[in-house]
Amino acid sequence: MADQIAVDSGVSSTTTSTLKVNLDAPRFDQSTFSGRAKHFFTITDPRNLLATSGQLEEAKSLVLQYRLGKLASNVTEDQLWQAKNLYDSAFHPDTGEKMFLIGRMSAQVPMNMTITGLMMTFYKTTPAVIFWQWINQSFNAIVNYTNRSGDSPIPVRTLGISYVLATTAATGTALGLNSVVKNIASPLIGRYVPFAAVAAANCINIPCMRSRELTNGIPISDENGNRVGESRRAASLAITQVVVSRIVMAMPGMAVPPIIMNYMEQKGILLKRFPWSAAPLQIGIIGVCLVFATPLCCAIFPQKSSMSVTLLESEVRDKLPASTTRVYFNKGL
Incomplete structure (x- = not known):
């Protein structure tokens, strides 16, 4: 991805580009699952992490030149989109600041595969x-902070409370289930304890982090994009969709490896001769799952989600024109 941008970013002294591209919307049709999946495959592409500072600045320059109408004529549409994808992967959409490396969406797969692999390898002892x-929850906090809204930032206090509650929930769930399954369940069931802990943490972390939205509502708009108010019920639906996506996203990487690892352990394949291989093997399996699960699960619900006007609060619904039947909102990630 990063090494594909190799054009002269300087502005031509005689001609400028005639490209007509809407960089404010994704390149692919977001009304279809396949279009959303293609969009998130570009957003979460781990190869973006390999881009040098020079390549990131070049991508930023191309995007800014296009917005100013000064893009050189030798830049193609594909090169412009490659620059936009690389720019979006590293720079905050609201503040324009370069984001912390491991907090970027393109770091989700390599970071999650490593942390999840080790979490599922060392799950039996209390200290582990x-x-x-x-x-795991510290990494989630970094991601949440890095991708915070620039217009309505999440207070540090809210992030801190969310971090503490999620860590407590995940740890408590894991320790509690470990104490139960070690006596009454098969070893395979015990391998699923980390997934239950992660699911419990997501159910607490995300609503807590976005608690202000549940209290004050999120912006809603009509089909033409005109803002028509704020809704707490829209916020509740948006947060529910994100929680479901996050839990389903974790399923392949935390459901498939236990079956493979348990089978290999019972058969004595590889692990008896090379006991150190458990962690790297599990990390590799999880990595393969997450490469596909991360973008595909982000695409389950449209980023610009919608709901019927009849489901809104009465005070919000009463202010809308009678012709409005659906409202739209950004569900978040």
Whole structure:
């Protein structure tokens, strides 16, 4: 991805580009699952992390030149979109600041595969459970902070409360289930304890982090994009969709490896001769799952989601024109 942008970013002294591209909307049709999936495959592409500072600045320059109408004529539409994707992967959409490396969406796969792999390898002892659940929730906090809204930033206090509650929930769930399954369940069931802990943490972390939206509502607009108010019920639906996406996103990487690892352990394949191979093997399996699960699960619900006007609060619904039947909102990630 990063190495594909190799054009002269300087402005031509005689001609400028005649490209007509809407960089404010995704390149692919967001009304279809396949279009949303293609969009998120570009957003979460781990290869974007390999881009140098020079390549990132070149991509930023191309995007800014196009917005100013000064893009050189030798830049193609594909090169412009490659620059836009690389720019979006590294720079905050509201503030324009370069984002912390491991907090970027393109870092989701390599970071999650490593943390999840180690969390699922070392899940039996109390110190290991506490340590890896803490590491996992610390990474989630970094992602949440890095991708915070620039117009309506999440207060540090809210992030802190969310971090503490999610870590407590994940650790408590893991330790509690470990104590139950070690006596009454098969070893395979025990391998699913980390997934239950992650699911519990998501159910607490995301609503807590976005608690102001549940209290004050999120912006809603009509089909033409005109803002028509704020709705708490829209916020509740948006947060529910994000929680479902996050839990489903974790399923392949945390449901498939336990079956493979348990089978290999029972058969004595590889692990008896090379006991150190458990962690890297599990990380690799999870990585393959997450490469596909991350973008595909982000695409389950449209980024610009919608709901019927009849489901809105009465005070919000009464202010809308009678012709409005659906409202639209950004569900978040």
